[in-house]
Amino acid sequence: MKRVLIVEDDHAMSVALHDGFAYEGYAVLVATDGKTGLELLARETVDLIMLDVMLPEMSGLDLCKHLRHMGNNTPIIMLTARGQEIDKVLGLKLGADDYVTKPFSFMELMARVEAVLRRTARHRDPLGQVHFGDIALNFRTCEATKGGVPLDLSPREWQMLQYLIAHRGEVVSREQLLDAVWGYDAAPFTRTVDMHIAKLRKKIEDRPMDPHYIMTVHRVGYKFVG
Helix, strand or coil: CCEEEEECCCHHHHHHHHHHHHHCCCEEEEECCHHHHHHHHHHCCCCEEEEECCCCCCCHHHHHHHHHHCCCCCCEEEEEECCCHHHHHHHHHHCCCEEEEECCCHHHHHHHHHHHHHHHHHHCCCCCEEEECCEEEECCCCEEEECCEECCCCHHHHHHHHHHHHCCCCCEEHHHHHHHHHCCCCHHHHHHHHHHHHHHHHHHCCCCCCCCCEEEECCCEEEECC
């Protein structure tokens, strides 16, 4: 049975989500503020987090940021109100997998939930151990070294590397990376991919401005050739 944590301070919304997920066969945990949600996640394992942006004690954005910083890759769907466009963008940049704008239909929500869980399930089927140059990656334990020195890779960087290496030698477009790693298709955000690739190159390339492993394919995207 899949488990979902709902972090929502609006009682009516919380009850509706609880009942809906329970009807769909989920085991449901509920927290009414960000701090309680964080405490629950410290002792409970869940498959999905439904996270409201506006929360007491600790905002949904701060909770999302904290979880990703700690290496928690549990799928997160943000719940935002109309007019919170900046929160949607920031949530995605902080590591949320998707967002839903209130009010929404439960059918729409479940469609997004299923899509997110399918996508993250693919990421949980790791490549195992991969070596190229002086880089060693273990996708099962999320341990990485360069020249024997530990590398600190973010969850997004692990996902990008996994996707690029799985498509070794193929040209991968920015849109493909957006869909595979961020899970949304939005042309204005293709710069997000470029920024994350630049950060990743600084960690794994000897000369980031003259990369040897992650090559840029002009006007198309990137290719991993390690």
